[in-house]
Amino acid sequence: MSSLPPLLWLQAFESAARTLSFTAAGNELGVTQAAISQRIRLLEDRLGQKLFVRHARSLSLTPAGQAWLPSIHDAFSRISEGTSEVFGITSERPVTLRATPVIQQSWLAPRLVALHRQKPTILLRLVSAIWPDDFGPEGADIEIRYGRGEWSGLEMLPLGDEHLLPVCAPALARSLNVPADLAGHTLLHAVGFGVGWPGWLQAAGIAHLESECRSLTCDNQVMTLALASQGGGVALTHHRLLEQREDLVAPFDMSVPSDERFWLVRPSKRQVSDEAADVWAWLAASRELP
Structure with missing residues (x-):
């Protein structure tokens, strides 16, 4: 050549x-x-x-x-x-942060509000992604990904161990005292997760109950949680995503662990601006904050 x-x-x-x-x-x-x-x-x-x-x-x-x-x-x-x-790196360039819509709403939003109050001069640009193909370090300074952390060329910090549990509207929760009470209700499924309703039902000792429930499947957790909050069924979600929600409650104490989790990631071989470093440090420090 x-x-x-x-x-x-x-x-x-x-x-x-x-x-x-x-x-x-x-x-x-x-x-x-x-x-x-x-x-x-x-x-x-x-x-x-x-x-x-x-x-x-x-x-x-x-x-x-x-x-x-x-x-x-x-x-x-x-x-x-x-x-x-x-x-040089211009300070006028915004820090681009990419995450799924559900983690933006439930986990990221309150932390960015607090960050903006302390560091109001930092310019932020939020980009939504749902599937793995939507992610990639090009154009994004920081990402929040969900998975097993099997990515190359990235610096990664886990946001903590993850557990999944059923959630629903408070009115519906009043009729759910034990897992067997799910019979006849609608189970809201979000595709793309390693642990789903079959795994939770099996751990609860009621695997047979799935055939006695109605089913509705969505391609993202934003919709399953929205349906659950409106009384449209019971969703299975991550405990981390309930931090800032008052329209959903967990009717049962039982949760199942997942080998997938949320990760704070950034390219490992890219020079970063001071602003991007500040946002990374803030999010890293607030990983386990309520």
Whole structure:
């Protein structure tokens, strides 16, 4: 190869390889999914090797793509660091914080209110994400992710052990004295979590009860909690997400542990601004605060 591929192609590869999503890469770089797909195809033609395996609903890296990604990532990091060293980091750039809507509402909001009162000059930009493909350090200084912490290239701090428990509106809770009282009620399911209603019912010794309950499935916890707060059923949620809610109560004391948890994460090889460092330190210090 006589020359390096165009920078736009390399950007497309780095972003798509990190997020494993052409759509997420397009969102990061401000172009369409089709544009990312075309740049990757041109790059693969230039290199003479495939970089991605295209599955029906997902992507994975080929061995060549996996071997090449660290070099590309380091190259962009060095460009960013060199730019900051020569031209400095502007204090006018907002600190971008990415998290799921439910963790923003239930855990993050009160902490950011307190942060703003103490450090009103820090500019913040909140970005919502729901699925793993929505995340990625490009464009985000700090993230709050949910999972087992199996991510590379990130500094990670756990927000604490996580337990899941049933919650519902106070009026409905008055009719639920023991887990068996769930029979005939609607169980609100949020997909994408390692522990769900089957695990909780089994731990409660009433696994058979699921067939006696109605079911409603949502693709995010914002909706299951909203339905539960309106008396639409019983949701299974994380104890951490009940901290600031008065419209939901836990009818039972029993909860089940999860090997997944919420994590405070940031890129491990990126120079950060003083403002981003302040926000990180604040959130790290407030992990276990009520």
